[in-house]
Amino acid sequence: MRDSNGSVQEAWPEPERLAMLKDIAEALNEATDISEAMDAILPRLSGVLGLSTAWAFRYDAGRSQFVEVGASGLPPALACDGGAPLKSGWCECQDRFVEGRLDRAVNIVRCSRLRDAVGDKGGLTYHASVPLRSKGKPLGILNVAAAGHSVFTPSALQLLTAIGHHVAVAVDRAAILAEERRRAEQLRALSDIAAELVSVVRPRAVLELAVCQFVDRLGYECCGITFREPGDPEAEALGAGGPGRVVASAYRSSDGEPAGYSYARDEEEPLLDEAERVLLPEARSAMVRPIPHSPYEVRVESRRRGAFSASDEEMLSAFAWHVAASLENARLYEQSLEEARWVERRRLAADLHDAVSQRLFSAQLLARTARLLAGRGHAKRRMAAQRTDERRMDEVLERLEALIADSQREMRELIEALRPAGERGWVARVRERIAPLQLQGQTRIHLTVAGDAEEPAIPFEARESLLAALDEALHNALRHAGARNVHVHLRLAADEVEVSVQDDGCGFHPEAAEGLxxxxxxxxxxxxxxRLSITSHPGRGTRVVFTVPVPGDPARGEDR
Known part of the structure; x- marks a missing residue:
């Protein structure tokens, strides 16, 4: 209701006022977030106070930040871009709240947000601001407005203050529910991350995948893993708590990200000490946890002050333990490979001793016998005895030649067994896979090889993965493409191996490739x-390219 001066005033008996407050309290009990709270109170106040718009800012006292906004009935100028005008900058009501000058409902007759909003403002000029507190804890601000140039009377502001107490309880409950939902989502994401990490068997790959997944799935600005070697003078100069060398890092992309709340005064907050700004030059907060049983630490930084809560720290600790378990799994895998190598070496040593070494010993004895027989031939003796010695020498030499030949054959077999399959025979294995497929249907498979004359030493795991992926691509082309020709091209280089499979079949939309x-x-x-890339267009065939690095690639920083 409005008086003769255009001010909003209450015009209802006390019983109706109490009934309205009860109705609002019951409606707020059903709200699970701030926007639902605004939707609950606005219809109940529109009739008695003429309100058309309500919005609220949630305040996190631990971070000294406004962290969330919810609204109902926003005019187009404030509702555009998902309510972006309310999610950035600052306004007079926030200023008063932060400085402790907003202790009751007041009229804000000069609102910078309404003034600066572009477009249809729905006739809004002023608004009332109501501080939200529960048990002395600052929770945020409730803003309400009505079209026109009217302000709220003291009695209306008193009513809004009473309503603010109910809204504060709803906002507090909504904050708790939001934090619980966030924590549940993060725990699910952390479980998925752990499942992926345990399948990685190279320590460096574990670290790189861990930071990427932590940022992508948990929504933090950045994450990095640092390493400090014992006795590193540069690290020691930073002190016992100083950060080490960054070995893996990941940053969240802002492309397509929904607008979050950003209070403009963040820019006035001090930065962390330079030694603590390891990942972000503008970092204002950070949290660090050691990765158990390793020389690594995982750290997260943010441009916002007080960005991390106790829940975030617990999440980082759990993440560090998952990374530690995955590193231990990778270490055990490498240990098992090393043990397998030693077993194979011992077996080869035994084979050399039992076969080649024994044969060479026999050959040595025969050579001594031949030398003795040859010495006797120079002495004067009867012709018949000399012919007998010559026959015996011929037999010894024949046996010696046979032993040496057998030893050479066995040595070649052992050398071939010792030779890494990735250095020799990988192209031959590709040919073996293609040969039986030539007999299937009318599709012809063409193989070309380009690059170094000597095949590069592809690691065992990479070689088997590459061959298995090639099998899948070839069978896909034969089963689904309806192609007349499939071209397989191998490009061998010192730092990588590339395999491409291209067909002239029906093609498909790559985004619909699941199931193939x-x-x-x-x-x-x-x-x-x-890496794997798939290029395809309906009616224009498909090209699949696999690329695997070879140890010693400078870009990977490994020694050959």
């Missing part, structure tokens, strides 16, 4: 540290 084995191929390439 693409997920399996992507997984195989990921485990091998390689």
């Amino acid at each position: 084995g693409t997920s399996t191929m992507y997984e195989r390439m990921r485990k091998a540290g390689g």
Whole structure:
């Protein structure tokens, strides 16, 4: 209701006022977030106070930040871009709240948000601001407005203050529910991250995948893992708590990200000490946890002050333990490989001793016998005895030649067994896979090889993954493409191996490729540290390219 001066006033008996407050309290009990709270109170106040718009800012006292906004009935000028005008900058009501000058409902007759909003403002000029507190805890601000140039009377402001107490309780409950939902989502994401990490068997790959997944799935600005070698003078100069060398890092992309709340005074907050700004030059807060049983630490930084809560710290600790478990799994895998190598070496040593060494010893004895027989031939003796010695020498030499030949054959077999399959025979294995497929249907498979004359030493795991992915791509082309020709091209280089499979079949939309084995191929390439690209258009065939790095690639920083 409005008086003769255009001010909003209450015009209802006390019983109706109490009934309205009870109705509002019951409606707020059903709200699970701030926007639902605004939707609950606005219809109940529109009739008695002429309100058309309500919005609220939630305040996090621990961070000294406004962290969330909810609204109902916003005019187009404030509702555009998902309510972006309310999610950035600052206004007079926030200023008063932060400085402790907003202790009751007041009229804000000069509102910078309404003044600066562009477009249809729905006739809004002023608004009333109501501080939200529960048990002395500051929770935020409730703003309400009505079209026109009217202000709220003291009695109306008193009513809004009473309503503010109910809204504060709803906002507090909504904050708790939001934090619980966030924590549940993060725990689910953390479980998924752990499941992925345990399948990685290279320590460096574990660290790189861990930070990427932490940022992508948990929504933090950035994450990094640092390493300090014992006795590192540069690290020691920073002190016992100083950060080490960054070995893996990931940053959240802002492309397509929904607008979050950003209080403009963040820019006035001090930065962390330079030594603590390891990942972000503008970092204002950070949290660090050691990765158990390792020389690594995981750290997260943010441009916002007080960005991390106790829940965030617990999440980082749990993440550090998952990374530690995955590193231990990778260490045990490498240990098992090393043990397998030693077993194979011992077996080869035994084979050399039992076969080649024994044969060479026999050959040595025969050589001594031949030398003795040859010495006797120079002495003067009867012709018949000399012919007998010559026959015996011929037999000894024949046996010696046979022993040496057998030893050479066995040595070649052992050398071939010792030779890494990735250095020799990988192209031959590709040919073996293609040969039986030539007999299937009318599709012709063409193989070309380009690059170094000597095949590069592809690691065992990468070699097997590459061959398995090639099998999948070839079978996909034969089963689904309806192609007349499939061209397989191998490019061998010192730093990488590239395999492309191109057909002239029906093609498809790559985004609809699920079910054609693409997920399996992507997984195989990921485990091998390689890349996979698929190019296809309906009616224009398909090209699948696998690329696997070879140890010693300078870009990977490994020694050959």
